Amino acid sequence: MELRLLRYFWTIAEEENISRAAECLHVTQPTLSRQLRELEQELGTPLFERQSKGLVLTDAGLFLKSRAGEILRLTQQTTQEFVDRRQQLFSGHLAIGCVEADNSDTLAMMLEDFVSDYPQVTFHIFSSASDIITDQLDKGLLDLAILLEPVNTDKYATLTLPRTEQWGLLVSKDAFVAQQSSVHPADLAGMPLMLSNRPEVQQLILDWSGLTRDQLNIIGTYNLSFNVLPLVTHQVAAALMIAGALSNRQPADTRFIPLAPTMQTNCVLVWRRDRLLTPVVHEFIHYFQQAFGSAKA
Numbered sequence: 001m002e003l004r005l006l007r008y009f010w011t012i013a014e015e016e017n018i019s020r021a022a023e024c025l026h027v028t029q030p031t032l033s034r035q036l037r038e039l040e041q042e043l044g045t046p047l048f049e050r051q052s053k054g055l056v057l058t059d060a061g062l063f064l065k066s067r068a069g070e071i072l073r074l075t076q077q078t079t080q081e082f083v084d085r086r087q088q089l090f091s092g093h094l095a096i097g098c099v100e101a102d103n104s105d106t107l108a109m110m111l112e113d114f115v116s117d118y119p120q121v122t123f124h125i126f127s128s129a130s131d132i133i134t135d136q137l138d139k140g141l142l143d144l145a146i147l148l149e150p151v152n153t154d155k156y157a158t159l160t161l162p163r164t165e166q167w168g169l170l171v172s173k174d175a176f177v178a179q180q181s182s183v184h185p186a187d188l189a190g191m192p193l194m195l196s197n198r199p200e201v202q203q204l205i206l207d208w209s210g211l212t213r214d215q216l217n218i219i220g221t222y223n224l225s226f227n228v229l230p231l232v233t234h235q236v237a238a239a240l241m242i243a244g245a246l247s248n249r250q251p252a253d254t255r256f257i258p259l260a261p262t263m264q265t266n267c268v269l270v271w272r273r274d275r276l277l278t279p280v281v282h283e284f285i286h287y288f289q290q291a292f293g294s295a296k297a
Contacts, residue, residue: 097145102244
């Protein structure tokens with residue numbers, strides 16, 4: 001399957017119309033229609049349903065669009081990396097993943113210093129949960145990432161960041177527990193809870209509480225905290241999370257209560273050990289090493 005055909009397919013899927021896609025690609029409509037038919041024949045399945053309102057992706061088309069997006073982004077990034085290596089004066093690009101945490105500020109401070117020293121450098125920040133970020137990192141779509149422990153770092157070189165992340169319970173100010181200065185394991189018994197969908201985080205909370213999963217009333221899970229905030233506000237459930245996930249966006253009618261005994265975790269800067277780094281990425285990691293110490297191999 002040629003990259004050219006993937007680009008054609010991707011553009012058609014985005015525009016949902018052959019004519020508009022042909023204009024975007026600067027090819028004729030008959031040429032584009034023929035290329036689409038040939039791609040469908042090659043794959044042995046229709047990729048679109050022709051409806052009055054336009055083209056609608058079939059299940060096979062949705063699957064191919066997801067894969068095509070990853071391939072085209074990886075191709076673009078690989079091309080950019082070769083350009084970066086030709087331009088040794090640090091006019092390259094950084095692709096960085098970052099979780100919701102206090103250490104988002106750490107990344108911002110490091111980027112501020114870096115682009116001040118190398119003003120031709122550009123960057124992209126991909127914000128998501130640790131498991132999604134590591135998937136993007138493994139596919140080569142990200143150069144490095146800041147992840148929240150606990151996380152399996154067997155494949156990565158790591159540098160632990162010094163700012164710790166405080167765990168607690170986010171509750172409505174009208175909840176009974178909101179009057180407490182801390183939350184103990186016994187306070188969680190029977191309380192409707194939401195927590196991260198990451199198995200490592202769930203185990204961390206079980207280890208802290210000394211309770212089994214059956215003893216906790218977990219009614220929901222999440223990967224990012226943004227969408228759970230209204231549920232906490234309306235007392236659907238309380239949410240176990242880190243304080244850094246609420247930076248500058250905690251609803252006024254909620255309260256974050258630290259866990260007791262205190263539970264803290266670190267964030268780590270990670271990158272693949274087996275991947276050759278561009279000069280720009282290597283230098284950016286060096287900035288972190290100068291600020292916070294050497295990385296673990």
